[in-house]
Amino acid sequence: MRIAFMGSPDFSVPALKALHQAGHDIAAVYCQPPRPAGRGQKETPCPVHRAALELGLEVRTPTRLKRDTAQHDAFAALGLDAAVVAAYGLILPKAMLDAPKRGCLNIHASLLPRWRGAAPIHAAILAGDSESGITIMRMDEGLDTGPMLLTQATPIGPDTTVQALHDALAAIGADLILRALAEDPPAIAQPEDGVTYAPKLTKEDGRLDWNKDAAALERRVRALNPWPGTFFDHRGEQIRVLAARVEAGSGAPGTALDDAALVACGTGALRLARLQRPGRAAMDADAFLRGFALPRGTQLG
Incomplete structure (x- = not known):
């Protein structure tokens, strides 16, 4: 299947590698641009950027998308069956959401509609939740409001750290997105009750x-x-x-x-x-x- 991958942090890397290993035709990888890091403030590519280069994939690092029609056209020109999005960091405009034949599929690190938003892994532990999970969702213009394709839960124990939960969910996400692409399951609307939000964290x-x-x-x-x-x-x-x-x-x-x-x-x-x-x-x-x-x-x- 011809796809684009859109992600930036460590969480997204297992999914990218799984898609590549499964033989999908990854036409382009979108991620955040390199940013200064470390004591020397050297321009450093994000984890997905580094992984994509190791796999020999084309990398695109636009700084904005919302009103950049040239980026919309370049994305549409890829002729995608689907786009896979995992913690990318930029909001996709409608023109890009609608471009792939099967839409843009998001690997979201919670059991939607609980913990929509930027920091769902942290929020689940903060709230004392007994479980978290992955939702594969077909994206729409709302904030994590699109219909759900697949979900898989994992327990949160009394000693579970955010790093341990992050790693478990990243692995589940990699497996679940392969299933979603292979099986093309029916989309189910999210429940209207039980909605919670996980805002971006600050120092x-x-x-x-x-x-x-x-x-x-x-x-x-x-x-x-x-x-x-x-x-x-x-x-x-x-x-x-x-x-x-x-x-x-x-x-x-x-x-x-x-x-x-x-x-x-x-x-x-x-x-x-x-x-x-x-x-x-x-x-x-x-x-x-x-x-x-x-x-x-x-x-x-």
Whole structure:
């Protein structure tokens, strides 16, 4: 089948490789343009760009699509049976959505209509959901509102991290898009109830609010590392929290309840298990505290 692939981050790479290995004719790969990265701010291609080059595929990196009719025409000229979209990063205008014979099929990392939007993997863990999954959806002009072709669920355990869930969903997405292209299942409209939204995350979403329930903060630590990262302020520094667990304890929110990084929350307490100072290596709490003590009674920001 002649297709275009449209994606940018690591999440999208397994699907691209699976489509190539399955023998689909990938006419072009669309992804975000190279951007400055690292200490030297060197122009760096995104993961899909790198994978496409390794596979010998044509790569296109437009900076905008909405009103660029030349891009619309170039896309239509590919003569596609379908386009596969996975975390691409640009909104596709109607002219492009309508160009492939079977439309544009999106690999969405949630069980729609729950968690439409930009950060569904993080949102599922933050909310304490017991499962997530992949939905293959035929795209329309709405925000993840198109009809569904296939779904597959996967459990979220009490220790599931965002990276583990990301990797599981990426693998499911690669398998499910192959099925969708091969089977051409009927499209089913999304239910009108149960709609939730997962907005784009910002750095400030990682700030730990000690007034919240300890279980909610523990989920936030699992959901937001490595990016945007969870943190608190102390001694003029932003201290990252990379792992934590809920324990019994009570006190004024944000107060250290012992000398081993047990912090009182709105309900319960959070044991900080792995921490990192700016510009330093991440450490388990016992090693961290030898150089940056948080004695009982310390108030954390």
